[in-house]
Amino acid sequence: MAAAVGSSTTVGCGSDASTGGAGGGSEGGNTSEGGSTGPTMPTGGGGMGTGGTGGGGGGNDESTSCADAPLMTTAQNNLGGDVYVGEGAIQTAGDRDFWKFEAEAGEWLQVITIANENDDSTFIDTVIRLRDEDGNTVLATDDDAFPRVDTDSELFYRVPAAGTYCLEVLEFGDWTGAPVAKPNQNYSAQVIPVDFGLYETFNEDTEPNNTSMTANTGLSSADLTNGQIFTTVAGTFADNADSDWYEISFPAGSIGFNLDLTPSGAGADGNNATSGFGSTSDAGAVALWTSDSTPALVAEVDGTLQSQGLDGFSSVPIDSGGTYFLQVTHPGGTAGANDFYFMKFFSSDTLNPQETNEGGNNNSVANGGVPETPAAGTPDANGVVATFIGGVLSEGDVDYWQLQGASSPTAGEKLSVACSSWASGSGVRGMTVTYEDSTSTTPMVTSTEDAAKGVLWADNIPDAVQPAITIQSAGPHYIRLANLPGAMPSDPNTDTAALAKHYLCGIRRQP
Structure with missing residues (x-):
């Protein structure tokens, strides 16, 4: 994956550097086990199904294709909702299990597995594929939930026909072309028809809602701590010009807005394995607006860029207790047979540590400036230190950040950096991220953000624009953020009218 955005202030997997972003918000919202109607801490298969951790050795999972697949067992969760359950085990490398169930036209389904909620490498890492009855057509594929919380699978699908x-159900290695056997093989696969009147945090697009004046209101959400909320929206596009509007009222304490898109298409396997929730169309423009009588654009992303690494909004600054509109549009072109979207969004009560010296942070110490100095991080057991920063870049602005203390790498160490602005919904265009050494006279590394992935310098990450930096000298070390002005309105570096001009970065020092 690209650098994790809006995932709390933690560092991504492997050598990835997260941008941090949202503080503390849970992205649960699935309809699995337990009586709680609010989001649990994200655990892939947690929530309102029937629970379970697998089938103890196979059970009815001896099918080899959809042709001999057994019907899933019908159960009920604690709220009285139906859950179709299949419990089994991926017993050998390359083993695949198949299950059947009935569905009605227009239903929304949450499909999950419960197998490995703790990211234990000795347990199977499930992948699920939804197929037609004969198994000849793959309709949707999912590896991990969006946003990723563990190796269990979760997808949302709108049923086009009864x-x-x-x-x-298969294992990740098999999906990517390198099957392996795992000691802990059991899973519970569950299909949950989503009852929007029963399950809190689930909201369905209701027409007409094509303008801010007719926006869907009163969205069901879960109140978290300190003014944070979590909710989801499931919508369909009536045609290739459809635009859906939703009113969102944030409680006092919410200061950041985060939204996660889910991928369209059927997905793929092999070397280019990708997830897809089965929609025959991407979302087009996804925009946040003020709730004024004449709404002003706050933030916007292009949903068609998901295949290039776009995640959604991250840490868009909002007014505590404010009301906003969310707009989702069809990208245009030919409408598909099953054009839908599913989004998770939540508010946060914190942002990455923000710049505090706008008047003096435009240069390094060597050149007469007073750089921002983020708090020194604490090394983990492996000596890795994560630092998170954020701020506002108006057009022409430059922000310098000086790494200090435990956050400042020494010669021979690696520095991974992930920064995002445009790709997080900001109106900033052409942000450059630069690493400078102690002389602060010659940029050592510089990259310009694109619309989808931001800037990522990391080892062994496909979306990285370059490897992690190997430090050559003693500190101080600087990260420079610049929003270079466009020469004219048509210049691609000219900022948009979006009010948000925020950026966020995660910086990772490692031995």
């Missing part, structure tokens, strides 16, 4: 559907 009938029998087939669910395939």
